[in-house]
Amino acid sequence: MKTTVNRRDWLKKGVLSAAGVMAAPYLTYGAFPSQPISLDANGNIPYTPFFKEYLPQSPMQPLALAAKLNANENPYGPSPMAVSAMQEYAPKGNRYAWKELYQLMDKIAIEEGVKQENIMMGPGSSDLLEKTAMVFFQNGGNIVSADPAYMSLIKVAEATGATWKPVPLKKDWSHDLAAMEAAVDDDTKLVYICNPNNPTGSMTDHDELIDFCSRVSEKTPIFVDEAYLGFLDDATKKSMVSLINEGKDVIIARTFSKIQGMAGLRVGYIV
Ligand SMILES: Cc1ncc(COP(=O)(O)O)c(C=O)c1O
Incomplete structure (x- = not known):
């Protein structure tokens, strides 16, 4: 039955x-x-x-082209230095890599200019986006984001019990920060921002975004997905990570899947 x-x-x-x-x-x-x-x-x-x-599709077809743009994979693959480090560690794959995990977190913390306790690692960033949604929306509430946006966190938020409040991008495809701020209400549990945005590839002005995150995070936490930040020339200057040391209620997501070409290796983190 x-x-x-x-x-x-x-x-x-x-x-x-x-x-x-x-x-x-x-x-x-x-x-x-x-x-x-x-x-x-x-x-x-x-x-x-x-x-x-x-479940693998049967039979698995090899890719005909080097670039597969629908998942924004890096067609060049990981750096040869990363490949040789992985080759060196592969025979030790029977051991849990706690020591190496903490070493990596230390390096990331130094790179980001934050404390190690601010870093949480994940198997890619998807897992961290989606777990965030599960934690924040167990008791309902709404999530404010741009439309179109990358839907991973939003879909899981909805599945967990949230209502999505989409705010259309502006004509230049940047986030309409004023309209997003206006959309935040007493039921808003999280604001999701993807910058550079997927699927539009567009940027929202750095100073305006810093100002928005700084002020609006006093009312509701803000999740900034920076999966594509590494493609910018002056990437570190364009991040929202400086807000962490100011004690702002902001979560920043990063992934090794895109510019580092490691989508299949599943490494990501949130700050
Ligand atoms: C904006 C954005 N965030 C997060 C991800 C998740 O990537 P991963 O789980 O490989 O870190 C992607 C993947 O396409 C993405 O486009």
């Missing part, structure tokens, strides 16, 4: 963390949250699109 359960209710019941983490990458791309899940008589899930992403 089969029964169905609303996916959103199911996520809200107990299985949130385990299932939500598995669900997250799929949720990013689909109208998935509103679909029912089939359960068997014992309440187990015999099949779910949660697992779909992990």
Whole structure:
């Protein structure tokens, strides 16, 4: 006997963390949250699109082109220095790499000019975006972002119980910061900003964004996704990371998937 359960209710019941983490990458791309899940008589899930992403397509087709732009992968691959470091460490793959993890966090903290305790590592940044959504929206609320935006965090927020308040980009494709600020209300749990933005590739002025984050984070936390920051000439100057040392309620996400060409290696962090 089969029964169905609303996916959103199911996520809200107990299985949130385990299932939500598995669900997250799929949720990013689909109208998935509103679909029912089939359960068997014992309440187990015999099949779910949660697992779909992990099943290889058969047969796997090699890429015909070097550049695959729909995922913004770097066609050049990782730096040869990174490849040789990985080769050196691969035979030690049986060991948990706690020491190396802390070494990496130390290096990132120095690079970012923050304390090591401000860094949280993840398998790519998607996991951190989506976990943030799960933590912030367990009790509902709304999320304010640009439209169009990168939907990963927003989709998981909606699946967890949030309402999305989209604010159209301006004519020059930059964030409409005044309209976003006006959209923040007492129920807003998070503002999501992606700069440079995906899918438009557009930039929002640095000084205006600093001012916005600085002021609006007094009312509600702000998540700034800087996945593509590394493509800018003066990347470090364009980051919002300086706000962390000012004690502002801001989360900055970075990934090694784009400019560093390591999308398949899954390394990312939040500050
Ligand atoms: C804006 C943005 N943020 C985050 C990600 C997540 O990338 P990853 O999980 O590989 O770090 C992507 C990937 O395309 C992206 O475009």
